[in-house]
Amino acid sequence: MPKIELRHVTKKFGKFIAVDDLNMVIEDRSFVTLLGPSGCGKTTTLRMIAGLETPTEGEIVINDRVVFSSLNGIDVPPDKRDVGFLFQNYALWPHMTVYKNIAFGLENLKWPKNQINDRVQQLLDMLKIGEFAARYPAELSGGQQQRVAIARTLATGPKVLFMDEPLSNLDAKLRMEMRAELKRLHRETDSTFVYVTHDQLEAMTLSSMVCLMKNGYMQQYAPPLEVYRKPANTFTADFVGSPNINLVEGTVIDGTEQMIRLTEGIVLQFTSEKTLGLHTGQAVVLGLRPEHISITEHASLVDATILSSLPSGMETIVALDMDGIRLHSVVFGDLDFEVGKHVGLSFSQGLFNLFDKVDSNNLGQGTLSKA
Numbered sequence: 001m002p003k004i005e006l007r008h009v010t011k012k013f014g015k016f017i018a019v020d021d022l023n024m025v026i027e028d029r030s031f032v033t034l035l036g037p038s039g040c041g042k043t044t045t046l047r048m049i050a051g052l053e054t055p056t057e058g059e060i061v062i063n064d065r066v067v068f069s070s071l072n073g074i075d076v077p078p079d080k081r082d083v084g085f086l087f088q089n090y091a092l093w094p095h096m097t098v099y100k101n102i103a104f105g106l107e108n109l110k111w112p113k114n115q116i117n118d119r120v121q122q123l124l125d126m127l128k129i130g131e132f133a134a135r136y137p138a139e140l141s142g143g144q145q146q147r148v149a150i151a152r153t154l155a156t157g158p159k160v161l162f163m164d165e166p167l168s169n170l171d172a173k174l175r176m177e178m179r180a181e182l183k184r185l186h187r188e189t190d191s192t193f194v195y196v197t198h199d200q201l202e203a204m205t206l207s208s209m210v211c212l213m214k215n216g217y218m219q220q221y222a223p224p225l226e227v228y229r230k231p232a233n234t235f236t237a238d239f240v241g242s243p244n245i246n247l248v249e250g251t252v253i254d255g256t257e258q259m260i261r262l263t264e265g266i267v268l269q270f271t272s273e274k275t276l277g278l279h280t281g282q283a284v285v286l287g288l289r290p291e292h293i294s295i296t297e298h299a300s301l302v303d304a305t306i307l308s309s310l311p312s313g314m315e316t317i318v319a320l321d322m323d324g325i326r327l328h329s330v331v332f333g334d335l336d337f338e339v340g341k342h343v344g345l346s347f348s349q350g351l352f353n354l355f356d357k358v359d360s361n362n363l364g365q366g367t368l369s370k371a
């Protein structure tokens, strides 16, 4: 049974379309992230599901109950949707201690005092904020406040938890810890998490499904590694992965044989399981993940020159010039490369994606060889 379903949900602010005909199913107990650049409609989408924003059109179903329908005039208020929130600006109650902030929702639900105490203690431990229990929010750092906000949201054990960039105020180390913590919380709570972030790494590492948005449109809705391996278009290809995927433009010079010219001197054959129906003269874009470009001493598939080498110990990011095309490769291990050196490249590992240049959509996957 899916937990949440959005059907043709659109939100307009005046003439501006913030979310455009969004259809998505959020399965029970999944961890879904809404990912995309600033202004793409993530917060608006979350607020519509939560009931804080009224869609212009469409239908939203939570737990088999229609909570919004523009056609039938249904709009269930947020507090009747059995959901919890954690928003970008998580306002803690300033006049209440940390303990009280966490306990407040449970007191409202008339939990017995000893049970409230147990639950708050459990959350204080879980989020490592026990030592601040008696302090007021103003006496905490941003990161500590954020953890209190997470504890407060989890306290009542909501079946669906909405989080809008809940880790944005934390420093890098704490953010990494909290990511692991959130993943654990998700496993332990049996709740469905809907999480908003513009950080691709956060979305990749946390979620069971990523919904990638751009200008109010859903671009791809798939498990993170599928988005990585098989991006729906050049936008999603470019949005996930660091360093970014190399997107190299080319022209099909033989549609049947799938021969692609990247430069005057570089023509590659793209071998796919199914023929892609390419036509001669078609403008295409080849997606090359940096880790799939190997650098060899001897000339192999193509020649290149080292432009820069950035070793960080575990891996080295190498910028290359391939007949006028700039590429990035990632080489694992503590290696360094001499700038200006001529090397060979091979594109032997994994499958590569080919995109149409005009509509930017994925045409198919295949391997590359010398024509």
Ligand SMILES: Nc1ncnc2c1ncn2[C@@H]1O[C@H](COP(=O)(O)OP(=O)(O)OP(=O)(O)O)[C@@H](O)[C@H]1O
Pocket (backbone or CB within 6 Å): 013, 016, 018, 036, 037, 038, 039, 040, 041, 042, 043, 044, 045, 198
């Ligand atoms: N109340 C409003 N009135 C008019 N326009 C709005 C309103 N709320 C949001 N918008 C617009 O809708 C678009 C989507 O906004 P939204 O807050 O959903 O973006 P977002 O993806 O969460 O971005 P960010 O990563 O910056 O938080 C933006 O262009 C924003 O300016």
Ligand SMILES: [Mg+2]
Pocket (backbone or CB within 6 Å): 042, 043, 044, 088, 164
């Ligand atoms: Mg937002």
